Amino acid sequence: MDSAQNPEEFYENLKIKLQDTAMWPTEYLYKFIVVTKESKVEIIQQVFDNMGAVIQTTKSKKGKYTSVSVNVRMKNPDAVIEKYKEIGEKVDGVISL
Numbered sequence: 001m002d003s004a005q006n007p008e009e010f011y012e013n014l015k016i017k018l019q020d021t022a023m024w025p026t027e028y029l030y031k032f033i034v035v036t037k038e039s040k041v042e043i044i045q046q047v048f049d050n051m052g053a054v055i056q057t058t059k060s061k062k063g064k065y066t067s068v069s070v071n072v073r074m075k076n077p078d079a080v081i082e083k084y085k086e087i088g089e090k091v092d093g094v095i096s097l
Contacts, residue, residue, distance in 0.1 A: 027074075028071070032096055033066070034068065040066075041066055043087075044068050044091060053070050
């Protein structure tokens with residue numbers, strides 16, 4: 001997210017882009033980066049639990065960071081944004097790509 005832009009503007013722009021570029025429901029790929037700590041990865045996994053998500057994790061070369069990719073079928077852009085917000089609230093220091 002651009003630091004000069006407020007979060008609501010960012011999510012509104014994201015919603016417009018998602019509406020314009022996909023037919024819903026669709027598969028959506030989330031990408032997150034967290035400091036390597038098992039509890040942070042587990043929280044992300046719990047947020048997508050029981051949704052049929054395919055989750056892959058990859059540690060950085062030095063092992064300091066972990067990339068978490070989540071491929072999951074989402075109903076609409078609002079559902080996508082809600083998950084981003086939930087992860088942002090529950091996982092301290094997460095970077096969403």
